[in-house]
Amino acid sequence: MPSCHDHLQPVDLTRPSAVSILSGEHRVILQVITCLERMAAQATREGRIPAGYASSALEVIRTFADRCHHGKEEDILFPALEAQVPGFGPTAVMREEHVIGRQYVASMYTAISAADVGGFVAAATGYTELLRGHIAKEDDILFRMAQAMLSSAQDAAILAAYRAVEHDDMGDGTHERLLGVADSIADVYGVERASNDPQTFALLTAVCGCHTEKA
Numbered sequence: 001m002p003s004c005h006d007h008l009q010p011v012d013l014t015r016p017s018a019v020s021i022l023s024g025e026h027r028v029i030l031q032v033i034t035c036l037e038r039m040a041a042q043a044t045r046e047g048r049i050p051a052g053y054a055s056s057a058l059e060v061i062r063t064f065a066d067r068c069h070h071g072k073e074e075d076i077l078f079p080a081l082e083a084q085v086p087g088f089g090p091t092a093v094m095r096e097e098h099v100i101g102r103q104y105v106a107s108m109y110t111a112i113s114a115a116d117v118g119g120f121v122a123a124a125t126g127y128t129e130l131l132r133g134h135i136a137k138e139d140d141i142l143f144r145m146a147q148a149m150l151s152s153a154q155d156a157a158i159l160a161a162y163r164a165v166e167h168d169d170m171g172d173g174t175h176e177r178l179l180g181v182a183d184s185i186a187d188v189y190g191v192e193r194a195s196n197d198p199q200t201f202a203l204l205t206a207v208c209g210c211h212t213e214k215a
């Protein structure tokens, strides 16, 4: 059955924009949660949590996915949409899911500290299911709507604000360090690096710039 957003164009990933930057970051978040799923399967199989790798994955999730990525959404993109449509519903749902995600992350940390295999597997499973659905809703619905709603001037202003988050709030080099951690875990768990895709790599480095600064 066709739904109300089917007439909206998919996010244009060929150039940096307010939504394509975030869609590129989604590929890295999916990479990390795929690793987390494999860690949960490993914990079930072996009866112990791979605590070192799980803690590294959670550091990427808490800093890159939550503070940096969800921060850009909650503090920059969503307010721009809410300013245009007071009471805008889709962003309210996304904000609620971010809160639920933080509860799962806290539960995973607690489970690792307590060596609670069952608690870790339950929280990791809940988190990965939530995030996969959340990312699909953003990429397929909300970001398509945003792409149609934002003028090119608004888009440029949002990109400038993202740049400020990377450099001023996160600190230069943080983004690149966390991508390195995400890739090293991916190599251990046999998950493809999101940055192997040239289009994703271009989006990941468009705002941050740390890769190009090093070159």
Ligand SMILES: [Fe+2]
Binding pocket: 070, 073, 094, 098, 134, 138
């Ligand atoms: Fe989100």
Ligand SMILES: [Fe+2]
Binding pocket: 022, 026, 069, 073, 135, 138
């Ligand atoms: Fe997102």
